[in-house]
Amino acid sequence: AQKVTQAQTEISVVEKEDVTLDCVYETRDTTYYLFWYKQPPSGELVFLIRRNSFDEQNEISGRYSWNFQKSTSSFNFTITASQVVDSAVYFCALGGYSGAGSYQLTFGKGTKLSVIP
């Protein structure tokens, strides 16, 4: 069975601070995918990044960066110089095959980030 743990339920930071959102996953698959999504107050989930299990290179996109470490089964997300618009719930997800042989995403419970001006 697959599992995603986001231990931080809520985080508050002051604008311009850096913040890291943690994600730890469990899977028996050798090939899998990891994702981060942002859910602003409007409710729609916005895709941020996909990583496959063979690519451990860190990625940077503007103020966002992701650190993937297979050795610790973690896929952490850092926002540099946070802004009020970053306030949202962030979900980490793991993609893999279910017992029925179909591809599914397993989501963590999310981390609510509040950026205070």
Added chain:
Amino acid sequence: DGGITQSPKYLFRKEGQNVTLSCEQNLNHDAMYWYRQDPGQGLRLIYYSQIVNDFQKGDIAEGYSVSREKKESFPLTVTSAQKNPTAFYLCASSSRLNEQFFGPGTRLTVL
């Protein structure tokens, strides 16, 4: 513009009623999914479909039903058997192993 639409945005159901949530996509994706989100919780998979005329139960399928008669459409019916249907419902689609794209959601409230 390509994307996923869900309607209605807000839906109110009386006890004992069946209601149907609409989900349409024009991304030409084969796979479509329905999730339920409760306050402070992650997303839980209700049903998914990898191809037209085929669908599979997810983790919390009891009290729900779906159909997939067209590639673009994957409606979800919340039946009277679902005892606690008040939640936020999200529809998603994807192509094979790629990321899922989500619609804006439907907020269902039982009166």
